[in-house]
Amino acid sequence: MKIDVSQYRQIIVLTGAGISTASGLHTYRGEGGVWDKYDVEEYGHVDRLSEHPDRIWKLFGPLRDPLKNAKPNTAHFVLAELEKNLNASQKFTLITQNVDGLHQQAGSQNLIELHGTIHLTKCANPKCSLESYADNNSYLNETPLCPECNHPLRPDIVLFGEMIPEDKRLVC
Secondary structure, eight states, X not given: OOOOGGGOXXXXXXXXXXXXXXXXXXXXXXXXXXXXXXXXXXXXXXXXXXXXXXXXXHHHHHHHHHHXXXXXXXXXXXXXXXXXXXXXXXXXXXXXXXXXXXXXXXXXXXXXXXTEEEEEEEESOTTOOOOOEEOOOOOSSOOXXXXXXXXXXXXXXXXXXXXXXXXXXXXX
Protein backbone atom coordinates (compact mmCIF):
# COMPACT_ATOMS: atom_id res chain seq x y z
CA MET A 1 0.00 0.00 0.00
CA LYS A 2 1.37 3.39 -0.96
CA ILE A 3 0.44 6.52 0.96
CA ASP A 4 0.13 9.81 -0.93
CA VAL A 5 1.76 12.20 1.54
CA SER A 6 1.16 15.25 -0.66
CA GLN A 7 -2.29 15.70 0.90
CA TYR A 8 -0.91 16.03 4.44
CA ARG A 9 0.48 19.19 6.04
CA GLN A 10 1.65 17.69 9.36
CA ILE A 11 3.38 14.32 9.15
CA ILE A 12 4.52 12.58 12.33
CA VAL A 13 6.26 9.22 12.33
CA LEU A 14 7.05 7.20 15.46
CA THR A 15 9.72 4.51 15.35
CA GLY A 16 10.98 1.97 17.85
CA ALA A 17 13.62 -0.74 18.08
CA GLY A 18 12.13 -2.81 15.26
CA ILE A 19 13.31 -0.33 12.64
CA SER A 20 16.95 -1.01 13.53
CA THR A 21 16.83 -4.82 13.46
CA ALA A 22 17.71 -4.78 9.75
CA SER A 23 20.86 -2.91 10.79
CA GLY A 24 21.85 -5.86 12.97
CA LEU A 25 20.71 -4.45 16.30
CA HIS A 26 18.66 -6.38 18.84
CA THR A 27 15.30 -5.21 20.12
CA TYR A 28 14.68 -5.04 23.85
CA ARG A 29 11.62 -7.30 23.92
CA GLY A 30 10.89 -10.53 22.10
CA GLU A 31 13.01 -13.56 21.39
CA GLY A 32 16.71 -12.77 21.65
CA GLY A 33 15.93 -9.30 23.00
CA VAL A 34 17.99 -7.45 25.57
CA TRP A 35 15.44 -8.15 28.32
CA ASP A 36 15.91 -11.91 27.78
CA LYS A 37 19.45 -11.50 29.09
CA TYR A 38 19.01 -8.72 31.65
CA ASP A 39 16.29 -8.09 34.22
CA VAL A 40 15.02 -4.59 33.54
CA GLU A 41 14.49 -3.87 37.25
CA GLU A 42 18.07 -4.83 38.10
CA TYR A 43 19.90 -3.36 35.12
CA GLY A 44 17.74 -0.73 33.46
CA HIS A 45 16.03 1.10 36.31
CA VAL A 46 17.02 4.54 37.55
CA ASP A 47 17.13 3.22 41.14
CA ARG A 48 20.28 1.25 40.25
CA LEU A 49 22.21 4.48 39.68
CA SER A 50 22.61 5.15 43.39
CA GLU A 51 22.95 1.53 44.51
CA HIS A 52 24.72 -0.24 41.63
CA PRO A 53 25.70 2.12 38.79
CA ASP A 54 27.93 -0.68 37.45
CA ARG A 55 24.75 -2.57 36.46
CA ILE A 56 23.65 0.29 34.24
CA TRP A 57 27.00 0.10 32.45
CA LYS A 58 26.90 -3.70 32.35
CA LEU A 59 23.67 -3.44 30.37
CA PHE A 60 24.14 -0.34 28.24
CA GLY A 61 27.93 -0.29 27.83
CA PRO A 62 28.03 -3.37 25.57
CA LEU A 63 25.24 -1.89 23.43
CA ARG A 64 27.65 0.83 22.35
CA ASP A 65 30.07 -1.56 20.65
CA PRO A 66 27.70 -2.84 17.91
CA LEU A 67 26.75 0.76 17.14
CA LYS A 68 30.31 1.58 16.12
CA ASN A 69 29.76 -0.51 12.97
CA ALA A 70 25.97 -0.32 12.57
CA LYS A 71 24.70 1.50 9.50
CA PRO A 72 21.26 2.88 8.76
CA ASN A 73 19.08 0.53 6.73
CA THR A 74 16.56 1.15 3.96
CA ALA A 75 13.81 2.16 6.39
CA HIS A 76 15.99 4.87 7.95
CA PHE A 77 16.92 6.22 4.51
CA VAL A 78 13.31 6.14 3.25
CA LEU A 79 12.17 8.30 6.19
CA ALA A 80 15.05 10.75 5.69
CA GLU A 81 14.22 10.96 1.97
CA LEU A 82 10.53 11.50 2.71
CA GLU A 83 11.38 14.42 4.97
CA LYS A 84 13.76 15.89 2.42
CA ASN A 85 11.24 15.75 -0.44
CA LEU A 86 8.26 17.43 1.22
CA ASN A 87 7.12 20.80 -0.02
CA ALA A 88 7.47 24.02 1.96
CA SER A 89 3.92 23.88 3.34
CA GLN A 90 4.46 20.47 4.91
CA LYS A 91 6.03 19.71 8.28
CA PHE A 92 7.64 16.38 9.10
CA THR A 93 8.57 15.21 12.59
CA LEU A 94 10.24 11.91 13.30
CA ILE A 95 9.89 10.74 16.90
CA THR A 96 12.04 7.78 17.82
CA GLN A 97 12.24 5.70 20.95
CA ASN A 98 15.60 4.43 19.70
CA VAL A 99 18.85 5.52 21.28
CA ASP A 100 21.06 4.26 18.43
CA GLY A 101 21.51 7.43 16.33
CA LEU A 102 20.80 5.68 13.01
CA HIS A 103 18.08 8.13 11.96
CA GLN A 104 20.60 10.99 12.15
CA GLN A 105 23.16 8.99 10.18
CA ALA A 106 20.53 8.46 7.48
CA GLY A 107 19.95 12.23 7.26
CA SER A 108 16.77 12.85 9.27
CA GLN A 109 16.67 16.47 10.44
CA ASN A 110 13.50 17.18 12.41
CA LEU A 111 14.01 14.42 14.94
CA ILE A 112 13.01 13.92 18.55
CA GLU A 113 15.00 11.26 20.37
CA LEU A 114 12.39 10.57 23.03
CA HIS A 115 14.65 8.32 25.12
CA GLY A 116 17.93 10.16 24.53
CA THR A 117 21.03 8.77 22.85
CA ILE A 118 23.46 6.12 23.94
CA HIS A 119 26.24 8.08 22.20
CA LEU A 120 26.31 10.65 25.01
CA THR A 121 27.41 10.34 28.63
CA LYS A 122 26.32 12.58 31.49
CA CYS A 123 26.64 12.81 35.24
CA ALA A 124 24.13 10.87 37.33
CA ASN A 125 23.96 13.80 39.76
CA PRO A 126 21.16 16.08 38.46
CA LYS A 127 22.71 19.06 40.30
CA CYS A 128 26.07 18.69 38.54
CA SER A 129 26.97 21.24 35.87
CA LEU A 130 28.79 18.74 33.62
CA GLU A 131 27.27 18.88 30.14
CA SER A 132 26.50 15.66 28.27
CA TYR A 133 29.37 14.75 25.99
CA ALA A 134 30.01 12.40 23.06
CA ASP A 135 31.28 9.08 24.36
CA ASN A 136 31.22 5.58 22.93
CA ASN A 137 33.33 3.84 25.58
CA SER A 138 31.62 0.75 26.97
CA TYR A 139 33.11 0.89 30.50
CA LEU A 140 32.88 -2.88 30.91
CA ASN A 141 35.30 -3.09 33.82
CA GLU A 142 34.70 0.19 35.59
CA THR A 143 32.06 2.72 36.49
CA PRO A 144 33.31 6.09 35.26
CA LEU A 145 33.13 8.99 37.68
CA CYS A 146 32.31 12.61 36.98
CA PRO A 147 35.41 14.82 36.81
CA GLU A 148 33.44 17.67 38.43
CA CYS A 149 31.58 16.06 41.33
CA ASN A 150 32.86 12.47 41.54
CA HIS A 151 29.37 10.95 41.13
CA PRO A 152 28.95 8.06 38.68
CA LEU A 153 28.53 8.87 35.01
CA ARG A 154 25.75 7.29 32.97
CA PRO A 155 24.56 7.05 29.39
CA ASP A 156 22.34 10.01 28.44
CA ILE A 157 19.23 7.88 28.00
CA VAL A 158 15.91 7.61 29.80
CA LEU A 159 16.01 4.70 32.23
CA PHE A 160 12.97 2.88 33.55
CA GLY A 161 11.47 4.88 36.43
CA GLU A 162 12.56 8.23 34.92
CA MET A 163 10.43 10.87 33.30
CA ILE A 164 11.10 11.82 29.72
CA PRO A 165 13.00 15.15 29.87
CA GLU A 166 10.83 18.23 29.39
CA ASP A 167 12.61 19.23 26.18
CA LYS A 168 11.57 15.86 24.66
CA ARG A 169 7.93 15.97 25.77
CA LEU A 170 5.38 16.69 23.11
CA VAL A 171 2.87 19.43 23.67
CA CYS A 172 -0.30 19.13 21.62
